[in-house]
Amino acid sequence: MPLVAGVDSSTQSCKVVVRDAETGALVRQGRAPHPPGTEVDPYAWWEALQAAVAEAGGLGDVAAVSVGGQQHGMVCLDTSGEVVRPALLWNDTRSADAARELVEEAGGGETGRRFWAEATGAVPVASFTATKLRWLARHEPDNADRVAAVCLPHDWLTWRLAGAPGLDALRTDRGDASGTGYWSPRTGEYRLDLLERAFGRRPKVPVVLGPAEVAGHLDPAVFGGGAASGAAGPSGGPVLLGPGTGDNAAAALGAGAGPGDVVVSIGTSGTVFAVADTPAADSTGAVAGFADATGRYLPLVCTLNAARVLDAAATLLGVDLDRLGELALSAPPGADGLVLVPYLEGERTPDRPQATGELRGLTLRTSTPAHLARAAVEGMLCGLADGLDALIAQGARADRIILVGGGARSAAVRRIAPQVFGRPVVVPPPGEYVADGAARQAAWVALGGDTPPAWSIGDTEEYTGEAVPAIRERYAHARG
Numbered sequence: 001m002p003l004v005a006g007v008d009s010s011t012q013s014c015k016v017v018v019r020d021a022e023t024g025a026l027v028r029q030g031r032a033p034h035p036p037g038t039e040v041d042p043y044a045w046w047e048a049l050q051a052a053v054a055e056a057g058g059l060g061d062v063a064a065v066s067v068g069g070q071q072h073g074m075v076c077l078d079t080s081g082e083v084v085r086p087a088l089l090w091n092d093t094r095s096a097d098a099a100r101e102l103v104e105e106a107g108g109g110e111t112g113r114r115f116w117a118e119a120t121g122a123v124p125v126a127s128f129t130a131t132k133l134r135w136l137a138r139h140e141p142d143n144a145d146r147v148a149a150v151c152l153p154h155d156w157l158t159w160r161l162a163g164a165p166g167l168d169a170l171r172t173d174r175g176d177a178s179g180t181g182y183w184s185p186r187t188g189e190y191r192l193d194l195l196e197r198a199f200g201r202r203p204k205v206p207v208v209l210g211p212a213e214v215a216g217h218l219d220p221a222v223f224g225g226g227a228a229s230g231a232a233g234p235s236g237g238p239v240l241l242g243p244g245t246g247d248n249a250a251a252a253l254g255a256g257a258g259p260g261d262v263v264v265s266i267g268t269s270g271t272v273f274a275v276a277d278t279p280a281a282d283s284t285g286a287v288a289g290f291a292d293a294t295g296r297y298l299p300l301v302c303t304l305n306a307a308r309v310l311d312a313a314a315t316l317l318g319v320d321l322d323r324l325g326e327l328a329l330s331a332p333p334g335a336d337g338l339v340l341v342p343y344l345e346g347e348r349t350p351d352r353p354q355a356t357g358e359l360r361g362l363t364l365r366t367s368t369p370a371h372l373a374r375a376a377v378e379g380m381l382c383g384l385a386d387g388l389d390a391l392i393a394q395g396a397r398a399d400r401i402i403l404v405g406g407g408a409r410s411a412a413v414r415r416i417a418p419q420v421f422g423r424p425v426v427v428p429p430p431g432e433y434v435a436d437g438a439a440r441q442a443a444w445v446a447l448g449g450d451t452p453p454a455w456s457i458g459d460t461e462e463y464t465g466e467a468v469p470a471i472r473e474r475y476a477h478a479r480g
């Protein structure tokens with residue numbers, strides 16, 4: 001019974017699961033928080049990973065480990081492998097002007113957007129690594145001069161697990177490479193010319209591995225040495241490191257998404273994505289044509305405002321998340337016309353990095369905690385419903401909608417989602433689907449084979465409900 005470990009180094013926390021490689025059965029798990037903010041010292045992720053591994057009972061008996069991580073974050077390293085500056089995260093919008101510049105320089109308007117969509121699968125927005133590099137070159141030239149290599153959060157953590165053995169040992173995978181803005185999912189090659197266009201030169205980038213290739217071996221020294229601390233695999237051999245991937249690609253693997261499935265993930269980000277056999281190139285910029293973790297593609301829509309909209313509404317009302325959900329369910333569908341456009345961190349889809357949130361339809365009748373709670377849940381879901389429309393417009397089938405992420409733990413979200421989406425949603429048992437996907441990849445690396453091992457995700461629950469079109473109509477009017 002070989003064991004494997006999967007890591008989810010996401011925006012708010014690090015989660016580690018240890019599972020049976022063959023059956024997928026959960027053996028143990030751990031988690032540790034990440035610091036807040038959109039600019040984070042990567043060593044904070046490293047410390048959280050170590051704490052989460054310790055809580056999960058160490059890695060001494062696992063055959064392989066894979067890391068799933070928040071996408072796009074810019075981790076810059078100097079020639080000695082030291083971090084040049086804190087990482088800029090996917091939800092840091094300071095590079096919005098850089099994104100606009102890159103589109104302008106490619107011809108602007110539809111021409112510029114089409115250029116990028118065809119070259120890299122996606123139109124640049126502030127989230128993507130290429131725009132952050134442009135920002136760095138413009139605003140911090142001294143730091144930019146020190147950059148010898150650029151990589152992403154999961155690449156850096158995998159490299160640290162290997163003992164940080166020199167910049168040539170940096171590895172990534174197709175899924176995360178596809179969120180940089182300088183890698184083409186269609187050709188499977190870097191576009192170093194576009195990296196140079198963004199940054200002014202070509203720092204080293206990680207080698208892109210195939211879905212089950214070995215990225216290296218766990219360094220015996222990283223957890224203090226000795227087999228019990230994770231120095232050696234169960235048979236005394238080295239612990240394999242999987243290629244890892246971006247958190248959404250890992251969630252697709254963890255939730256067992258297949259043809260016809262659309263995954264809606266409600267974490268810090270809201271994402272709507274499908275596994276596809278062909279790459280996407282949406283010049284409107286709504287759908288990012290990423291790659292997945294199995295050799296296929298992952299067309300994806302991402303909003304900046306998801307579970308934290310619920311956190312913010314709960315704070316405003318002075319209640320916890322369970323009470324927020326009860327309040328939301330006690331108000332009528334449509335909240336009697338109260339609409340929250342929840343652009344609390346600006347927004348990425350639609351591309352409005354400077355936007356702020358708006359509450360519309362306040363009356364004496366709607367000025368209640370229940371109405372506000374309902375408007376928060378509905379507003380967040382409306383942003384995701386727009387994403388679902390965009391994905392379908394790009395050819396995705398949506399035979400089944402699978403709801404995952406921290407926000408899916410809310411009964412109100414699960415019950416209101418069908419009214420907003422106009423379709424039933426399927427909810428797997430509460431779990432850490434990104435970490436699970438990373439673990440499934442690790443099992444694939446450990447066991448070999450052409451496809452990942454077949455793991456069951458357990459019994460799903462289906463939530464149904466009549467569509468309430470007025471919710472989206474009023475939202476569309478309010479968001480403009």
Ligand SMILES: Nc1ncnc2c1ncn2[C@@H]1O[C@H](COP(=O)(O)OP(=O)(O)O)[C@@H](O)[C@H]1O
Nearest residue numbers: 010011012013267268307321405406407409410
């Ligand atoms: N019972 C719950 N009801 C509503 N939201 C919840 C609940 N439990 C967790 N969450 C939300 O989940 C979010 C974290 O989700 P997660 O998927 O772990 O995020 P990330 O992967 O971005 O770090 C938090 O913002 C929190 O509000």
Ligand SMILES: O=C(CO)[C@@H](O)[C@H](O)COP(=O)(O)O
Nearest residue numbers: 010011070071090267268269
């Ligand atoms: O930017 C994207 C996808 O393009 C985000 O989905 C990040 O990958 C962060 O994910 P979470 O931490 O919210 O799961």
